Amino acid sequence: MNLKIDSTKCTGCRICEFACNYHSGDDFTTYSGSLMLHRAEKKDYYGMMWKRKSDIYLARPEGAEIMEPGAKMEGAAGSKPITMRPPCDLCEGMEELYCVLACPTGCLTREEK
């Protein structure tokens, strides 16, 4: 099982960030989830950053990019950088992926493989 991200379907509603935190921390916050929405609001450029065990997956609308560990990769200044966040465990022990459950658009889907 894996998580698949198609950023061209993202509306920027942000609820996946909170759902991931809820899976790991039981509260409603964005502070330490494995997903972070990148928003360049004025240019309407939205992408998803996904912290995985060994890298960071940047789901950009024009295509994905993988950042290796150690790469300088910040979220918005002021929020906890994606590099410092716990990696995605694919919602270990849960029946569903919480971010997929929450995403209303099909931007995040569960891929069986």
Place this chain on the structure above:
Amino acid sequence: MNLENAYSGRIAIVDLDAGSCEEEELNDDLVQDYLGGAGINLALFNRYASRNPLILGTGPLTASFAPASSLGVVTAKSPLTGSIVHVPLMWLCAVEFKLTGFDFLVVLGESEKPVQIWAHDELIDVVDASKQWGKNVWEAVDLFREEHGDENVQAITIGKAGERGSKLAQFSESYWGSSDRFALGAVMGQKNLKGIVMRGMGSFEVAGGFFEKCMELKNEIMKEFNGKSGVAPLLSSLGMDGFAKAIKPMIHFNRAGFNSPYAANSFMMYNEDPKILAETGVTEPGCLITDILGLVAFKGLGADAVKMIEKIQKLGLEPTGTSLIMGKKSLDEALGEVEKLAEEGRDLTSLGLPNFYGVSPSPISSPEANLIQAVGIFSPAVPQMPLISSWGDFGVGDSPVEKAEWWIERQAISYITGICPLFSLISPKITSEEVAELLSLSLGMELSSFDLERLAKKVISETIEAGKKEVIYGFHA
């Protein structure tokens, strides 16, 4: 009551006369009596009525897993109508504010110098805003973000129109305008308040079963849309297929307010190819349309309406009144003229144009829209009819009185609880029963749809009463 699932429990009181900030506890009694949003805003307004208060509030469901939980409310006395009015925030400001650790903000008095209120990490300060004063809305938002070093900072801000106290001023939710049809932007201007600026990284507890219940409801709601998204289907449901077709080629992506299952906003690109996927090198490729009736007001310009909206967003002007004054002017003429309009403070009444106590009539006129505007306490920027769905889907009868009463009450419930009031006109699945169930689960108290409806009626009549406007709510009476 489990207040911690719904609120941080803090009200910030900012006195601009003294330049001081205080904190007050949000107590159970206030929540018992008014629940939140427009209800508690009103109670706070009445408490400080002699100090020209401007209140920013959130509902118990704002910033939660509840679908479309994006709502914030700004309450103040409208310089246009003299009434106490509630204006919804439906983009990202309310959620950002609530996560700062404050649930309500009361702004009293007037500052001598231009200031901003900066809320973050359970702290609130009055900070100099001379750098932002004199700048247009977009420049001001950029400067706020730069100053606080964070791209995700949100700001309720004003442009030239608000600074000059224009009767056509509107406050803006970051770059993209707002539902302010009541000139509350001018109230901010009077206060020398350039912006309420926030960055929220707090957290709330979540009641057991709440997440699952919200997901269930969201999945039910999603079945209603059949892949529809953005402003084009909204225009079609207003009977404007042709206009929808004209603007469609400019849509880059459709964007949602916080946690909204329906993306009710569309980003229009006219200075860049709207098919671009990579980040554009163009600094200002277009603008986000968040105010559907504001766009409709400029329908006469065809697809160029969006360029007019960008200009208006920057100046911090209210689009429907502006469009009435612009009449049938061409885009170029109108673009030149609105600059002057923002400076001069002309208004509809003095120009002899149609208005309801100074507020422009809805661009989509109907008997129920007129009744709603006569009551005049909730923003008429939210269309006075169901969107995508039909009156029948909501079980509303044919008479204008019934329609108006339904709209006002449905808006009230949204404004009190924290659900986006535009979304509540899109989805019949957001019933008062569902909302009451979510609240009962979250707050750990028994609340029925009957309780919610009764509270909505109370907030409506007390708001009218507070503004001492001679309108009797309850048209049947």
